[in-house]
Amino acid sequence: MTTIPPFRMRTIIDLRDVSTTLTVGVLIGCVVAVYAATLKMPLWIQAACVIAGVIPAYSVHALRIFRLYGWWFTLLMLLVAAQGFHGVEHLVQWVQYHVLRWPFFKASGIISAANAEWVHFGWNWMVLIIMSILVKGGLRNRYAWLMLLWTVAHTAEHTFLMMRYLQALSALASLGVQNVSAQGLPGFFGRDGWLATSDVTRSSFVCRVPGFTTAVRLDVHFWWNAGETTLLTLATAMELRVRNASLKRHAVPHSPLTVVTEQV
């Protein structure tokens, strides 16, 4: 019988077990990125090529995790990794705007083409669904509940944005305008958002709460995702600590963290 190591936070990003695949993948990605650069393709495509090189290695890693720990841990790992990357995207965007002082429209993160209303909408619903599954599957500490609440609110904001986006496209179409995007309209929170401009809140303190109704969209969504990433990380860390502690207390392996195998 072999007791496999407990699932820890570092397991999510520890790719030493797939280092060869990772190295090869990233190298190929870099070569393709350089080729893309010679073709004068946009910087985001070049960045995407390098990032794409990580995907095969991470897929192998995820498959291994699935075999060792089952679907629940795999899903948790994928969510933490994906949300972490998404958070970095928003951090990069924030740095581009506030530190590098890039123009607003240019500060679109690493993969700028993904900065689209429907991508944000789809992404947030995906996070909400996965988070709900994880909670149902046992992720139920206080940070997890907060994270679920945060995700519901964030998804509601993106649903509101998506509705406005589609309505604006429809209104543009009725004016005969087809080639103009409605990307980037203010949402519920932030500068020029619903709270800041609605007749309902007009002249009340609500419409001028620092940050909530004054921050630009880029900042609003940076904070949405910073909160989400932080809460998810805390929820995961707490859950793993509890489960690993429980594992230590009980000699009998009954947790999903321990797999009994026949020694060959």
Place this chain on the structure above:
Amino acid sequence: MHTLSLRSLILGALLMLTACGSALHIPTATAIQTAISSSSIPFAVPQQPCGPRFTRTDLAHYTSGGNAGSALYASNGSGLAIGDLTGDGRPDIAFGNIVGTVTIYINDGDFVFHPVQTTLTDVRSLAVVDISGDGQRELVATRRFAPPIIGTIKNNVFSYTVFPDVFTAFYAMGWQDVNRDGQLDAVFGTYDNEQLQHQGIIFQTRGGGGVFVYTQNAGHYIGQRLNATAQALAIVFPDLNHDGQPDILVGNDFNEPDAAWTVTPAGYTPVTPFSQTTENTMSLDVADYDNNGTLDIYATDMKPYDQSVTTMARWLPAMLKLTRPLSADDPQYTENTLQSWDGSAWHNTAYDLQLDATGWSWSAKFADLDNNGWQDLYVVNGMKANDLLSYLPLGELKEKDMLFMTDNATSYTIANRGLSDTGSGRAASMVDLDGDGDLDVVVNPIDGYAQIYRNELCPTPSIEIVLIDPTTANRDAVGSVLTIHTGSQQQTRTIQVGSGYLSGQSTSVHFGLGTSSGIDSLDIIWPDGAHSELRAILANRIYTITRKATQ
């Protein structure tokens, strides 16, 4: 059409040689008490029935841009001016025009006007100014492709001459005793994009444009060029550094940063007093909106007045064409600003007060329209441009003019009161046309009939003050600062001949008094810094205050 010739080229070169840095001979400000005399007449009895509303009258004057929609800069429209051109004590109105001619409406009293037609076309800014201080006010106009003119009315006939010593086609205009020599000086600004479109590259070889100060000297003007480029739509004279001396602020369109100079005995010093500004400045107004005794500065830009999907869809295609790549540290924002002085710096409070978005805004002015002692804000808006707005019917962005009313200056209510016209307003100003103690509104739209809105307000205490300074050539005391005290409240105004967008205004000053039956005191700071004070003044009268010569 006046030809811009070699003469303008030589003058441009000469002006460059005398540019920034020249010392000014500004007399030291004095804080002496100056004797005054005053007389007053009661307000006219207001019309009945009365109520909180304005009644619109369309005049026969039609401001035409020709095919304004297809000519972007023609659709910028033309200005208006208000002032007593005939010397009968009543404010007259001059409406500018682009393709058509300027019309002057002589005020016959009781809201009756008769028109005087002129031959002037292609007019931008207008102002009624007593240039020489002889008691006879002139009409000054800038023109699109020719130098400014000075005109007068005699026996219902308007005649004009070209502005002396000025050879450039200017757009925006301001009047102030800049060098404090007791004579009014003119500040002009060009609208370079229009000149480039009209003249092509030769505009630059002729010396280009910019902001110019023309100081009066014995009937002649000495020009000084403050900078070489401008997209000037508005010029005002706020005291930017609070040294008691009005400075120069020029609002520029097209992402060209607004330009400002402090005026000191050392000369004109370029300054950047604001941490946040408008990006396409359309209009500037100087007013103490919050009654704290300090004059604030309101600037308009282009920002949808609401964020509804319908409104945004009408704006988005144009916004995409107009938006410039601004970095995060660029002080320019595409929204209105209200600069307030906190004792050490200017801060923009427009967003906090929800005065940041008023549509494709043109003229905007503060004025107490309901006589409650707090200045309201009126903004005219809308745009016509066949190319830019080709996706809208007739290439026109129709928007409701916006009236923001307040009784505390901390929150504003959007009101209608009959002022929410959807025509394409450009110039707008407020003045008590019928002498009944409330401010009426005058609007000059593009491709529309000139409008006057009679204020039907029921009698509410107010006063109107007219300053006369016969001791200097600045007879209308332009640049004076007046502060009234009523109980615990104070209100401050400054005398300007123009503000907003291309909008001249009367030099008489109106104060609403709320429930007060009079004012405790009136403090006057004359343009040369001298002080005068008048105590215990009854409401509902027009006061003419004349400065006496110092013994």
